[in-house]
Amino acid sequence: MNHFQNILDYIEESLTSTIEIKELAEMSHYSLFHFYKLFQAVTGLPIKQYIIRRRLIHALYAIQKGREITATAFEYGFDSYSGFFRAFSKEYGMSPSNYLKSNSAMKPYKIQMDKERYKFMNQNQLRKLLSNWDFPIETIQAAIYPNTGNISEFVWEINDSYLLKAFENQENLNKNLTIIPSLPQDFTIIQTTKGADFLEFGNQWYLLMTKSQGNPWLSKNILSSSDYSGRFYGELIGQTSLMLKEITGDFPQTNLLETLSNWAFPVGSPFLAWENEAKLAYMDALIENHPKLDKQLIHRDLNSSNILLVDDSFTLIDFDMTEINVRIFDPCYFTTSILADQFSQEDFSEEKWFTLFHDTMKGYDEIATLTEIEKTSIPLVVIAIQLICVAYFTGYDKYSDLAKTNIAMTNWLIEKYEKLAFIE
Known part of the structure; x- marks a missing residue:
């Protein structure tokens, strides 16, 4: 696991440079084939997608701080503004300017694997996950913390009517399963197609709930x-x-x-x-x-x-x-x-x-x-x-x-x- 911490640190420090996947595999002491598999198992994302996501996160924060968009796109390894725009829209579901109108970009930080586990879910992975519930999926968007404007890494808003929440340990899941039905709430837990209150998937647990109408x-x-x-x-x-x-x-x-x-x-x-x-x-x-x-x-x-x-x-x-x-x-x-x-x-x-x-x-x-x-x-x-x-x-x-x-x-x-x- 220390190999992967070193690799994540190296990626974070090299986002404005060319990053060779073969070189990362050599750092991990695994073959290129096994490196691809293990990296995705550890982070939840293919290595190329992980690098693109980290570049987008850094670029977005720089743009929010006043940096010019096209220059920032080039700095973080995108061949053109249109390439940056496509990558960003695929990741966030909207343009960078529209995103920053209603949200706040979090300050980028180095991921510390000894203290936190990250499972980065993209739109395709989320749709596959949500197929375990029986309803049509129209829109998926990361939830926003109302007091900061920051996006959540573990909660997604579905169709503007549901919230999907990820848990990294079963203890926290069980707290919610015990407390939510015990209080007079205006939202409910939605069962999966198999009649379960939660879904276990990829060493994480997921709850789907109706969205509260409260403010x-x-x-x-x-x-x-x-x-x-x-x-x-x-x-x-x-x-x-x-x-x-x-x-x-x-x-x-x-x-x-x-x-x-x-x-x-x-x-x-x-x-x-x-x-x-x-x-x-x-x-x-x-x-x-x-x-x-x-x-x-x-x-x-x-x-x-x-x-x-x-x-x-x-x-x-x-x-x-x-x-x-x-x-x-x-x-x-x-x-x-x-x-x-x-x-x-x-x-x-x-x-x-x-x-x-x-x-x-x-x-x-x-x-x-x-x-x-x-x-x-x-x-x-x-x-x-x-x-x-x-x-x-x-x-x-x-x-x-x-x-x-x-x-x-x-x-x-x-x-x-x-x-x-x-x-x-």
């Missing part, structure tokens, strides 16, 4: 709009906590204190401008309070786009990270996710965010009554979440921008720590 909460609107108050969001998150508490199943149990002590604190804190005395006081307080905090099933990734408003109600999506943990993690995570999305924006308002933060906690308390120790521990959990984010994002090249943002906002939150206290 995601856009973080920029949450801070700028007066349509809903922080109490409203807090009340919905409180209702979420009460519903999740009633669901039983084989869910992982995470000890937040152990996560901090054994990983997030030692890995994340060196990136922060944090006085040693303050670090020690923080960990002492967490050690004291953590055993007394209520634990239950939580969503764990309750960012604003995972709660969809449906008329006068709401629906939840994406249960991959669901676990048993400190229950106030969810309202704290919701507010910090809004902060992460807006912190680097020129019009970011400290006053508006703190108003949202405190009102969300009050709204949560009105539905899922907070204990006194939970109220006291809200600042501790907020910083714990940020330490986890910093430790995680700094470990991935693809999250370098998120790492910078979270380091800056964590330092800001540490500076404003006293303002995170619960207000009665």
Whole structure:
């Protein structure tokens, strides 16, 4: 597998040069024939298609940053603009200019095979996969993360009516299979032609679901709009906590204190401008309070786009990270996710965010009554979440921008720590 990591790194560094497949095979120490087969088994794509896709990803990001399209096409190995246009349209289903009108190109990054498995599905592969369900396929498009405009690598929108989601482990699949039918959702899982709830294909698992009619909460609107108050969001998150508490199943149990002590604190804190005395006081307080905090099933990734408003109600999506943990993690995570999305924006308002933060906690308390120790521990959990984010994002090249943002906002939150206290 190390051979293939070296090959992926070499490809990434050589996208503006001529890449000889024979040379890559020699690097892998396999024959050309076996190299073709093994590369596709590892990445899910033929080697030539993989190289084209990586070139398109880099070229698209360069164009978004202001580079001239034709010059960029030549730079990344395309013989002409028309050749680049055809390759791009085949891959994305539209022209580069139309794509950038409604989507945001992700910053390219080196793929780290020891930390993530990539199965790149093209249109033909997806259509073959979808033949396991009984309905006509009209359009297939990668889903878009509403708060960032980035395309998803694991979720596709089918016919504007369905969502196909890939899972790289059965544990995350089983979480969704357990939770989705247990909640009052406005979407359902579609069975395959063989009557199964999911499809196993190529060492991955797939769910096909009807698309929710709900609308995601856009973080920029949450801070700028007066349509809903922080109490409203807090009340919905409180209702979420009460519903999740009633669901039983084989869910992982995470000890937040152990996560901090054994990983997030030692890995994340060196990136922060944090006085040693303050670090020690923080960990002492967490050690004291953590055993007394209520634990239950939580969503764990309750960012604003995972709660969809449906008329006068709401629906939840994406249960991959669901676990048993400190229950106030969810309202704290919701507010910090809004902060992460807006912190680097020129019009970011400290006053508006703190108003949202405190009102969300009050709204949560009105539905899922907070204990006194939970109220006291809200600042501790907020910083714990940020330490986890910093430790995680700094470990991935693809999250370098998120790492910078979270380091800056964590330092800001540490500076404003006293303002995170619960207000009665």
